[in-house]
Amino acid sequence: MKQIVVLSGKGGTGKTVMTGALAAFVDNKLLVDCDVDAADLHLLLEPEIIERHEFRSGHKACIDSGACVRCARCFEVCRFGAITKDLQVDPGACEGCGLCARLCPVQAIRMAENMCGEWFVSRTRFGTMVHARLGAGEENSGKLVARIRQRGKELAIAGKRDWVIIDGPPGIGCPVMASLSGVDAVLLVSEPTCSGLHDAARVIDLGKHFRIPVLLAVNKWDINPAVTETIERYCLDNGVAIAGRVPFDRSVVDCVVSGKTVMEGAAEVVKSAVADVWQNLSQIVTGASERNKEAV
Amino acid sequence: MIIAVASGKGGTGKTTVAVNLALVAGSVCLLDCDVEEPNAHLFLKPEWREETPVTVPVPEVDVSRCTGCGECARVCAYHAIAVIPGIDKNPQPLVFPHLCHACGACSLLCPTGAIHENRRSIGIIQKGTRGSVSFAHGKMNVGEVLSPVLIRRVKELADSRGLTIIDAPPGTSCPVVAAIRGVDFCLMVTEPTPFGLHDLVLAVAVVRQMKIPFGVVINRAGLGNDAVENYCRVEHIPVLARIPFAREIAVCYSGGETLVDKSLAMAGLFHELYKNILRVKDETDRCS
Amino acid sequence: MKVCITASGAELGSQVDPRFGRCQTFVIFDLESGAIEAVSNPNIETSGGAGIQSAQLVASKGVTAVITGHVGPNAFGVLNAAGVEIFIGSAGTVKDAAEAYRSGKLQRAQAEDARSKPVPGR
Numbered sequence: 001m002k003q004i005v006v007l008s009g010k011g012g013t014g015k016t017v018m019t020g021a022l023a024a025f026v027d028n029k030l031l032v033d034c035d036v037d038a039a040d041l042h043l044l045l046e047p048e049i050i051e052r053h054e055f056r057s058g059h060k061a062c063i064d065s066g067a068c069v070r071c072a073r074c075f076e077v078c079r080f081g082a083i084t085k086d087l088q089v090d091p092g093a094c095e096g097c098g099l100c101a102r103l104c105p106v107q108a109i110r111m112a113e114n115m116c117g118e119w120f121v122s123r124t125r126f127g128t129m130v131h132a133r134l135g136a137g138e139e140n141s142g143k144l145v146a147r148i149r150q151r152g153k154e155l156a157i158a159g160k161r162d163w164v165i166i167d168g169p170p171g172i173g174c175p176v177m178a179s180l181s182g183v184d185a186v187l188l189v190s191e192p193t194c195s196g197l198h199d200a201a202r203v204i205d206l207g208k209h210f211r212i213p214v215l216l217a218v219n220k221w222d223i224n225p226a227v228t229e230t231i232e233r234y235c236l237d238n239g240v241a242i243a244g245r246v247p248f249d250r251s252v253v254d255c256v257v258s259g260k261t262v263m264e265g266a267a268e269v270v271k272s273a274v275a276d277v278w279q280n281l282s283q284i285v286t287g288a289s290e291r292n293k294e295a296v
Numbered sequence: 297m298i299i300a301v302a303s304g305k306g307g308t309g310k311t312t313v314a315v316n317l318a319l320v321a322g323s324v325c326l327l328d329c330d331v332e333e334p335n336a337h338l339f340l341k342p343e344w345r346e347e348t349p350v351t352v353p354v355p356e357v358d359v360s361r362c363t364g365c366g367e368c369a370r371v372c373a374y375h376a377i378a379v380i381p382g383i384d385k386n387p388q389p390l391v392f393p394h395l396c397h398a399c400g401a402c403s404l405l406c407p408t409g410a411i412h413e414n415r416r417s418i419g420i421i422q423k424g425t426r427g428s429v430s431f432a433h434g435k436m437n438v439g440e441v442l443s444p445v446l447i448r449r450v451k452e453l454a455d456s457r458g459l460t461i462i463d464a465p466p467g468t469s470c471p472v473v474a475a476i477r478g479v480d481f482c483l484m485v486t487e488p489t490p491f492g493l494h495d496l497v498l499a500v501a502v503v504r505q506m507k508i509p510f511g512v513v514i515n516r517a518g519l520g521n522d523a524v525e526n527y528c529r530v531e532h533i534p535v536l537a538r539i540p541f542a543r544e545i546a547v548c549y550s551g552g553e554t555l556v557d558k559s560l561a562m563a564g565l566f567h568e569l570y571k572n573i574l575r576v577k578d579e580t581d582r583c584s
Numbered sequence: 585m586k587v588c589i590t591a592s593g594a595e596l597g598s599q600v601d602p603r604f605g606r607c608q609t610f611v612i613f614d615l616e617s618g619a620i621e622a623v624s625n626p627n628i629e630t631s632g633g634a635g636i637q638s639a640q641l642v643a644s645k646g647v648t649a650v651i652t653g654h655v656g657p658n659a660f661g662v663l664n665a666a667g668v669e670i671f672i673g674s675a676g677t678v679k680d681a682a683e684a685y686r687s688g689k690l691q692r693a694q695a696e697d698a699r700s701k702p703v704p705g706r
Contacts, residue, residue, distance in 0.1 A: 011466045016491065037469045040494060092506070099371075099401040138469060143632060170306045199335070227550055227551070257521050259490065354703075357706070376636075378637075378639065381643060382667070390661065391703045392633070
């Protein structure tokens with residue numbers, strides 16, 4: 001079983017559209033949507049939820065105002081500005097260190113477990129999908145990503161799946177790192193803009209840091225062929241293989257609007273471009289693992 | 297006044313709106329708080345003036361005073377300190393800087409005062425100017441997790457008397473909350489697709505919860521469907537501008553150019569947007 | 585000499601749990617006397633730093649080696665500093681793993697990520 005994560009660095013490059021296309025195209029796979037902050041893959045795949053779990057993580061301070069003697073010790077020691085001047089907790093700022101609770105002379109502060117989201121196992125028309133929803137403004141999505149990846153892996157092993165395809169979160173922070181751990185390859189979806197290049201470079205750094213092979217696909221490449229070439233050249237210079245190019249086509253937007261993956265309705269040029277990307281990607285990933293086996 | 301430009305979904309044109317708005321707003325401070333992927337400088341092309349490292353406290357244990365009691369490891373909510381029997385059988389304290397949130401609990405609660413704090417770098421802030429726009433952004437080191445800290449440091453550079461525009465990170469999680477906390481107005485950029493609408497609804501829940509006045513900008517208007525317009529009408533959310541979908545705009549963006557410099561119509565559109573923000577902000581202030 | 589094997593149960597016949605920090609049970613096996621002690625892992629549901637917590641626990645038990653499937657960089661740092669040898673890629677039952685260890689068939693773990701290296705006290 002191989003795990004592939006689709007990342008973009010920057011949002012809006014077509015990462016979820018690409019994951020949706022692979023969901024429709026690749027056989028015997030399991031899907032994991034790790035974009036837990038603003039998950040969108042479900043809009044294309046219409047999951048029917050079969051398992052629902054609460055997700056709790058970390059703690060937040062709670063002040064019992066009846067017991068509080070207003071000494072303001074909590075206000076003095078909190079480095080996150082989470083205790084207001086009138087000695088209330090600002091839950092959005094509290095990072096759950098618990099220092100206030102430990103130092104409160106009258107034990108008026110309790111650290112309450114924080115319910116920050118839900119995660120699901122669902123049926124879709126392309127097979128099983130594990131996905132999640134983080135509560136608005138909640139933190140620690142890295143742990144949630146780790147949790148749903150773990151469940152995805154268990155289900156993939158139990159169901160003898162060949163592939164786990166992961167829609168990764170944007171950025172390069174904690175959730176992205178959690179989405180990278182233990183994967184076999186990163187499919188980097190970029191677009192021919194200077195911010196696309198800039199953000200792709202950050203993802204490539206991250207791949208190097210974790211020693212995971214990265215492959216590039218430029219989406220909407222024909223919007224600016226010159227920039228596309230610059231990105232591809234940058235990638236080749238940095239040990240990143242090119243998986244393919246996907247052209248700009250209005251039929252892609254029409255697919256998204258009607259809740260379909262591009263493999264179910266976009267123009268032929270788009271479909272064949274996605275098929276090429278997958279062929280190159282799967283070849284490199286399985287080839288690399290064969291070589292590893294030989295080395296052992 | 298501080299205006300934050302945010303969006304639930306990434307890639308809706310948040311940075312484009314923030315930069316172009318700054319260029320028409322005259323004397324303004326533009327802060328890019330998307331510290332994981334700062335991009336505004338690619339369009340603004342500021343002249344860089346200074347660069348400062350951003351550091352946070354990190355504990356260091358003085359082994360000559362450490363009794364190996366393990367209190368630091370017990371009080372650390374992030375498991376960033378471990379105390380183990382070392383190879384020489386003496387207790388060995390270990391600090392994991394990348395897990396540390398710098399809360400100060402270990403140094404404050406160590407019974408023998410064996411822990412003091414050093415500084416470690418989590419990223420940099422770069423400052424520059426272009427014309428009447430003073431600019432700054434934060435750039436987080438790869439592999440770091442404390443983005444809210446860096447975001448707060450960038451926000452400290454806001455101009456307390458004049459106008460500040462903040463380019464917020466995408467999404468609805470903790471970095472976004474850190475970026476928009478305490479701003480006077482939030483501009484939400486979306487696109488007229490099911491993805492755009494879905495993420496807009498989530499972002500609206502966040503700003504409403506934080507009681508920040510807000511309005512919407514629809515980017516790539518004409519593409520997709522009417523669902524975003526309908527949603528805004530039903531929810532009484534003002535749509536402050538519609539940036540039409542045009543291949544020329546996409547090409548202009550992909551070349552790293554700013555819209556207001558390329559087209560008079562765009563300059564007009566962003567002037568109008570700025571006026572609309574002031575109007576809506578004024579109306580909300582009077583109602584509350 | 586005692587070794588710790590991460591397992592999905594408390595018996596010699598239990599399967600090796602490939603995870604270190606969040607394994608079900610630490611089976612501590614005395615190679616001389618054959619005595620086993622099973623410690624159920626209190627860190628399975630911890631929100632972060634499970635590897636560090638587990639490594640701390642194992643090190644405090646006075647084992648000389650840990651046998652598991654995979655060790656993350658944080659746990660590696662703690663075990664390494666405590667002078668505990670780490671063997672990875674183990675599979676099968678606890679008994680199989682102990683045999684493989686005795687016959688020197690297991691692979692020694694190498695540090696995978698220098699940036700996660702903990703900072704010792706000074």
